[in-house]
Amino acid sequence: APDSPTRAITNLILDAFFQPETAEKRNWSAELLEQVNKQHQKSELAENELAAQRIKNTKPSLPLDEYTGTYFDAFSGNAEVRLEKGNLVxxxxxxxxxxxxxxHADIFRVVWRDPIFDMPAKSFISFRINEKGEVVSLETSFYDPITFERKHDSQK
Incomplete structure (x- = not known):
């Protein structure tokens, strides 16, 4: 990761090899810590802005088990939504x-269990409900939006 301790050590070694005259003057740990702190502040501000936009006191349109199933995108393949201990995964x-x-509404916040360093630790998943009250797709926002269409039992 760009802000990891190994990055500081790597930069220190590269400086010692390529710029020995300035290697001891640069504190990579402090620089990377400053970057991390700035990123945390930026994330906290973004989180506060999201919370201000949240519509409070809403409920999902359907019982949670109605959102479960296999969803498919031609480029990305299958994704599954399931219940674990009464919560959607x-x-x-x-x-x-x-x-x-x-x-709020049919939008859920997803907190990744082991996020990749270049993706946000939290994202949103929006479920689309048709006129019959059935979930027909979900859209994710962890990179660019991806729409996964719900597979029916016969398509699994």
């Missing part, structure tokens, strides 16, 4: 496995 692959909490 989104499982796209081991690096995109996260716990869903209701945000």
């Amino acid at each position: 989104f499982d796209y692959n081991p690096r995109h496995l996260g716990d869903l909490t209701h945000w």
Whole structure:
């Protein structure tokens, strides 16, 4: 990761090799810590802005088990939504496995269990409900939006 301790050590070694005259003057640990602190402040501000936009006191349109199932995108493949201990879980692959909490309406917040360093630790999943009250797709926002269409039992 760009802000990891190994990055500081790597930079220190590279400086010692390529710029020995200035290597001891640069404190990579302090520089990276400052970057991390700035990123945390930026994340906290963004989180506060999201919370201000949240519509409070709403409930999902359907019981949670109605959102479960297998969803498919031609480029991304299958993703599964399932219940674990009464809570929804989104499982796209081991690096995109996260716990869903209701945000508002049919939008859920997903907190990734083991996020990849270049993706946000939290994202949103929006479920689309048709006129019959059935979940027909979900859209994720962990990178660019991806729409997964719900597979029917005969398509699994």
